[in-house]
Every structure is written in structure tokens, then in C-alpha cells.
Amino acid sequence: MKDTTQASRNTSTAPVDEVLPLTQMFLYGLQHVLVMYAGSVAVPLLVGSAVGLPREHIILLISADLFICGAATIIQSIGIRQWLGCRLPLIQGCTFAALVPMMLIGKQYGLSGISGAVIVSGVFIICCAPWISKMLRFFPKVVMGGIVTLIGLSIMPVAGGWIGGGSSDMQGFGELFSLLMAVITLAIILTIYTFASGVVKNTSVLIGLIIGTVLWGCFRPLDFNLVHASPWFHLPQAFPFATPEFHIVPIAVLSMVMVVVMVETMSTMMAIGDMVGKTVDTKMLRNGLNTCGLGTLICGLFNLFPYASFAQNVGLIGLTGVRSRFVVTASGIILMLMGILAKMAALVVLIPKPVLGGAGIVMFGMVAVSGVRTLGQVNYRNNNNGMVVALTLGIGLMPVVVPNLFNQFPPMMQLFLHSGITIGTLTAIVANLMLNGRVPFKASEALTPDPLPPTAAARSMAVRTVRMWLLLRKVNKEQSQQD
Template identity: 40%
Template sequence: MSAGLTAPPRRTTTHPVDEVLPPRKLAVYGIQHVLAFYAGAVIVPILLANGIGLSDQQLIHLINADLFTCGIASIIQSVGFWKVGVRLPLLQGVTFTAVSPMIAIGTAAGGGTDGLLTIYGAVIVAGLFTFFLAPYFSKLLRFFPPVVTGTVITIIGLALLPVAAADAVGGAGPTLHPDSGRYMAYALGTLALIVVIQRIFKGFMATVAVLVGLVVGTGVAWMLGDAHFDSVGEAQWAGVTTPFYFGWPTFSVAAIISMVVVMLITAVETTGDVFATGEIVEKRVGKEDVARALRADGLATVIGGGLNSFPYTCFAENVGLVRLTRIKSRWVVAAAGGFMILLGLVPKAGAVVAGIPHPVLGGAALAMFATVAVVGFQTLSRVDFHDHRNVVIVATSVGLAMYVTAQPEVSKAVPDWAEIILGSGITLGSITAIVLNVLFHHVGSHRGPAVAGSPGALIRLSEVNAMSREQFVETFGGLFQGSSHVAERAFDSRPFSDTRDLRRAFQEAFYTLDDDEQERLIDSYPDLGADSVADGEAGEDSLRDQSTLGLTRLDDRAHEELAELTSLYRSRFGFPLVTCVRDRDSFDQVLRTGWERLDNAPSQEHAAALVEIANIAGHRFDDLVADANPIHSARTRFAEGS
């Protein structure tokens, strides 16, 4: 570079996750997270205190300690340091999974303070276990494909909805509360207000819809005499939690084992929440991200055991709030953590938040929990449900999760050790999804690479190498639409040493086609959304390709828009618009990229069509291998993606 020239400064863009908002917005959004989170934060200490026989004063200290430590844990997770903290907008709270085991541990140790100290001993050890397990657990991500993460996220959202519904009618129980009609009006009114604000307003007002709903709902309830703040006057202005306030923890092997199991289950839930948040904020989640999140869980749990609190995990409630508000900054959660620390130090301020009526919280929670389930639906949209194994995984996992959620008393029909699993629909559903995915996609007999066919009629590599040309073309000709040239040329590359060698043979054969053969191949592909595809006339492979995003079952308006695009494209270039639908995230993206390609030069589009055909063939090859040998396919795809 000459002396008189200087390189232009590089423009750097900040991801929305890392954006530091103005102080006013940080404060408002942070308070919104605290209000949405508060009820879930304090319920665990309340249930535990009632379960092991603690006094009211001890309960107040537990609540303050819980809020204080929640704030520290949330800052660790969202801000992060070294290899701790995922640096996503994830708020930390005490895991519900630990409630029943902690009550059992405390009761077995004699209840009261003695039981609490045994719980804290188990919590500290389990936290250390989680911290050091984190990097190894993150290496198991290949066992968490979209069929597992999508199922877990969906279950989290669905399983939490009954909690919101119970709040909305004044509490769970065999009979409705006498004032359940009025309570339901508060809940539905709060929900309706949130929806109206989201529909009418844009910008700042839309993002604080939940906060406005909670404030207005509480104000109406207060005017009608259903919101009470008497405890504010009775609460102290300051209350500091001191380490080991109840005494030095005691350690029981049985209690530690129970809490370690809880933390393993919690790690699965955290993984689901991390993936859900990654989807929402549009940031890729990898092994190291999961390891960071789990280290933060483990460290927060150790701190919790020392500061008179309990095991920590990412809170799904606030994952839903991030999706609902579309505010992606992790510094908002850090601000919420700061407010929770203040609440933990100022019991009087916590009493104000505690005055929000449960029906009002229930109405807001209905919106937030449902949006978590929607994130799960979005993840599951990337799953190939033509593969019946995935249907079984999702259906069985969701079915069992809803069974336990709808009938929680079934946990009493099993031994005490099994209550950890059957005591939570989220836990049971998550474990079921993981186990079934391993059984269906990673476990099975392996007698050398099978490369085609279906279970029960597999074609082994040795048989492929022994095929005649006609047999080979019949088996693999469908990789490329309406043309046998590629398969015929790939046949000449025998013998194949492994599945990768076979894949390379098709790639090399494809890229040696002459111009006329390329044009005939491109022209053989059907139009996107064509009736011939939906009717099956274009072949099973085209039907599978295009049904991935529902192009075979579009409504009239979408069908007409796609038909207009494909017609204009064919008129301009003289061949069909070829798109690898499985590489697109949505129907809108298919349309958008299609309209953009209309501006390209014919030679550019000819090359683009060939690339899309190669990608389509790659997916079809994976389908063949997946049907023939799930183990080999899973391992190959993981190796290629890592």
C-alpha cells in the first residue's frame, strides 16, 4: 500500500444481544423482567418452608436470600466472565425440579433447621459437580438435535401453562375459589391489555406491554379491594443475608446423590432454555455456550448453598418474555439482576412486588409461557417428520409430559427415588426425548455401512459394489430429478470404500455433465409449489423436498404468489426456479430469495440452479442413508458439522 493511502476504518456492528441500552430503558425492561419473575422466584422457599416446618421469620430470610442470590446468578449468566456465563438474556432462578427432593432430604434429616443444613450441604456439592461436569456435558450436543431441543422447549412452555392457569383462577385445587369469576376477569383483562398494546403500539410501548399489563391490572384490583399492600408497612427497610446464616452445612451421601440427579436433569432443562434463547435472539449456540451456561448454573448453586438459597437454572418464564418483547440485550437481564439484589436487601420493596395479585400475574404468565411453546414449534419446524422415528419421539415425549402435568398425583404411585423424574412433566418429557433419540438415531446393529434401502431391506456397501449398472441406476437415480446420467457416471467409480466415497462419486459425476446435459437436468425439476408435486406426479423425492416448508399445502393466496414468481422466473430464464427448500428457514424466505434472483444474469442463475440441485441431491442422499443406517447417518452428519 502506498504511503499516502490508509485503510478505511472497519465498521463493526454490535449484535442486539450485546447492545447496551440507555439507562431509562434498561431500568424499565429490567423491572419488567423482575415483575414477571417474582412469583416464580419466591414460590420455592415458600413450598420448602412449609414442607420442612420452618418459621415465618425463617421463611422471610429465605425469600430475601433467594432474591439476592437470584440477582447475583443472573448477572453471572448474562454478563459472564472467563468461561462462566452464556452471555445471553437468560435470567436465573431456583429450579422447581429440586422442590420435592429438597423436602424429602430435609424431612429425612429431621426437618427444621437440621433439615435445611443437610439440604445446603447437598446443594453445595451438587453445584460443584455441575461446574466441573459442564465441559463434558456440552460435548453431548450431538444427542440434542432439533427433534430433542424443540420437544423440550415445547414441553417447557406447555407444562408451565397450568401454573399460570391456576393463578388466573385464584389457585389450584379440586374446587374453584369462590371469587374465581372475578379472578378470571383480572387474568383475562391483563392478557387482553397485553395483546391490545402489542397490536396497536410499536416501539417502546409494545416492548413494555407485560409491565403495563401488570401495573394496570394491579391498579384495578387495588381499586376494587383485591390487591393489598399491608405487608409493606410491616416489612423492614434493610435486611442483609449473611453466609451460612442457619449454621454450617452438613453432608449426607444419600442427599448429595439425590441433588446431583436433580442437577443433571436441570442441565437438560438449561440446555433447552439456552437453545430457545439462541433461537429467539438469532445467535448460534454451540458446545462452549452450553458449557458456559452450565458452569454458571453450578457456580450460582454453590453460591446459593452458601447464601442460604438453592439450586439455580435458567428461568423459562423470562425466555418467553424475551420472545414476547423482542428485547434481546443481555444487559437488560443484568439490570434485572441488580434490581433483584436490591429487593433482597430491602424487604419493604419486595413486599410491594409481592402485593401483585396472583390472577394478574397469571394473566401475564399465560402469554409468556405460551410464547415459550411457540419457540418450540419453530424449532420443530426444522424436523423431518417424514421420518416416522421423529414423530414417535415428539409424540411420546409430549404425551408423557402432559400426562404427569395433568395428573401430578401419579408421582405418589412410584418409589421415592422415581419421584424426581415423575414429579415434573418437564423432567419426564425431557428425559424421554433424549432417551428415544439415542435409541432411534444412535443405537442399533451395525454390520458395516448400509447405504440404501430401509430397515428390513438394507443394501450393504459390498452389495452396491456388486450391482449391475441397471441396478445401481435404479437404486440411486432418484438423487437427481429425471436424469440417470449422474448415476451412470458414478457407477464407473466403483468400488466404493465407504459412504463418503460413494457421496464423492456422485458429486464428481454431477460436475462433469456437459452444457446440454446440465440444461436438461435443470429443466427436469418441477416448479415450486406445483400441483404435480402435491399430487405425487413429480415423484416421492420432490414431494418430500417441497413439503418440508409446506409448499405442497399452501393456502390460495400463498399458492398464487408462488405461482406468479415461478412463472416470471421461467419466462425470464427459460428454466424452472430450482431451490433447495430444505436449506431455507421459512416460506417467506423462499419467496424473498426467489424475487431477488429475478435480477440476476442468466449465466449466474444457471450456476445457481446447479448449486441448488447439488444441495437437493445431498439431502436426498442423506435420506437414503438415514433410512438404511441411522447410526452411520447420525455420526456422519455430526462429523461433517463439527
């Protein structure tokens, strides 16, 4: 009786709310951390260097960032009361959208000016979240599918940069050894994903990253300098390096950037909702934005930077098929531990970028696959849906394929135009309204969960067919006995 009750409970639990065994949650959570770590620490590294912080202070800045990032991720996945957390497997981290504006602000106003602008921008997100989240009706399948596909294609250059070894303007970018290690890492991941099963299959990215790093270390020395320079323990402290100062121009610029961040965060939440089979409503969008705003506000108090959702982890969900939000909760706990244990945080920096890039190919590609699947559910007959998708991808990819296209525009406009996800999202909404008219949002337009894989679907059909045949045979036998 107990087993039956437990089985019925597991059957009724949605995949996003499933609690996995602790060992699995740790492994899957660590995999998420390794995927997002490079992007998370890049912003404190670049901004800290731009404002002239010494290396020791930048390390402490990274530790504090990881700790708060973990706390925000836990809140986002678990939820607190009725206004915080979207209760989706959503990873929080420093956004690249505000990187260039913060570096410009830092050069003129210093870290104090950045911190003041970050605090106000966090308040700005919280104030705007209730009405921006009501834009849900502007996201039917044709719009959402185009946006998710655009997200996957737009972040693919990040994987390309990792494969080459960093930035394209650096010396030695794209050398043969880096490309070879990326291919080897990709081959390891694909081999494990294809031939393994269970936990081993779902942690193929984690295993590939570990093996790739070990192989890299056999040919080239890994840089342990950052590990040696890091303290063993470090707790975040408020205003560690500068007291916030509030200036009109930095606040206005960063608040405008936060509009971009909110649009991208909503797109990511809906993409994850599509993958885990959960309809994302207005309340979830509002709670997710509230968490981003609160995390950004707290970061400003610790001389840190604005937070947003990490799109690269969306691809990992699609690749592994692990949809539980509690896995991301485990990621948040790991991030907080890494924030306290500064040397542990520095160890992850050892993963070479080409190795990370090899894994990024499949992860980011899975984001695009999710969008293509959604677009496959759209009706293209006797409507303009095809044109809406064409405009979304065509205009949204312009900043990706031609990065300098909008350099002649004023700096304030460039903040928006250089984000392909932002202009693609706005294009999709406007094009759908103009070409298809104002069609009210219907329940049938809600994003549906992934269908069964072909093999599973065929197996299910075969089982039902055999059961029906056995039932008919039994009925015929009973009738013949009665005759």
C-alpha cells in the same frame, strides 16, 4: 463520518449483544423481574414454612435469595473469563424441581441438612458440567424443537394455577372474579401489543401487570402486611439461621435432582439461543452449567436453595422480541437492589396471582410457538422424525395431564418421572437415536435466527424489485442516448 461508523457498528452487532438505552434496559429488565418474581420467592416461602422458620426470618431469606439471584443472573448474561456465564439473556432463580425433596429433607434433617446437601449438589453440578455439556450432538432440530414445545406446554399449568388464585386445593380457587381479572389483564396486554409501537409495545406485559394490579386494588384490598414486616435494608449473611450438616441420603437425593436441573437448564439455554439467533455450543452449555453450580454452592452458604434457569422468561423474550442479554443484566441489578431494599422486594408480592396468570398465558405460549417454529424447519419425509416428535410430546406431557400417574413408583424415581421436561428430553434423545440412527451433528442443524416478519420480508422484496427496475430503466435510457 462518525454517524456512518456508528451505523455500521450497530448493523454488525448481533441482537443478543446489543446495548440499548438505559431507560429501555431498565423497563425491559423490570418486566423480566416481575415475570419471574412469584416463582423465585415461592421456594423460600414454602421451604421456610416447612422447616418452621418464623415469618420475619422467611422475609430475610427471600431478600438474600433475590440478591444472590441477581448476582448469578449478571454473571450468566455477561460472562466471566472462559468458564462462567453462557452470555445469553438467561434469568437465574430457585428451581421448583428440588422443592418436594427439600421439604422432605427439611422435615427429617432440618435447614442444616438442606444447606449441606445444597452445597454438595453445587459442587456436583460444576464437576459434571464438562461432560454433560457434550450432549449437544444429541440435540438436532427435531429433538430441540420437540423439547422447546414441551417446555412451553409443560409450564402452562403454572399460568393456570395463577389464574385460579393459587393452588387448586385452596378454598375459592377459580372464582369468577379471579378469572375476570386474568382476562382483563390479558386483554390489556394484547391491546397494547397490537396497537402500540416501540418501547410501549415491548413493555406491554409490564404495563398490563401494573394496570391489572391497580384494578384489583379498586375492588379488593391488597395485602401490605409483608411490606410492613420487612426491614428497609438487609445484606445477606452467611449461615444466618443454621450451620450446614452433611448427610449421605440428603446429598444423594439432591444430587440426583440436579441431573434433572442440568437437563432442563440446557434445554432452556438452547431455546433462548434459538430465539436470539445464536448457536449454542458445548462451551456455552458448560459455562451456563458452571454458573448454576456456583450459584447453588453459594446459596448453600446462605441457607438458600438450588438455582436453575427460569423457563417463563423465555416466553417474554419471544413476545417482546427484545433479545439483548444486557437487558437481563439490568434485571440482575434490579434483583440485587430488591435484595438489599427488603421493603422494595416485598412490594412486588402485591401483584395478585390471577393478574400474573393473565400475562403468563401469552408468555408461556410464546415458548411453545418457538418450538413449533423450529419443528416447522424439520424434514418429515422418508424418515421417522414425526414419530420422534410424537413420542417427545406424548410421553413428556403425561406428568402434566395426569399428575398422579407415577405415584406408585419409589420416591427416588418419582423425582425424575414427575418432571415432564426431563422425561420428554430423554425420550426425544433416545427415540431419535433408535429411529433415525446416530446422525452426526452438522452446522446446518444449528438453530437459525427468527426470519423476518412477513410484512418486513415483503417490504424488503419490494424495495429490491423497485431498485432493480430503476437500474434497468437507467441502463436502457443510456443506451438510447448513445444510439
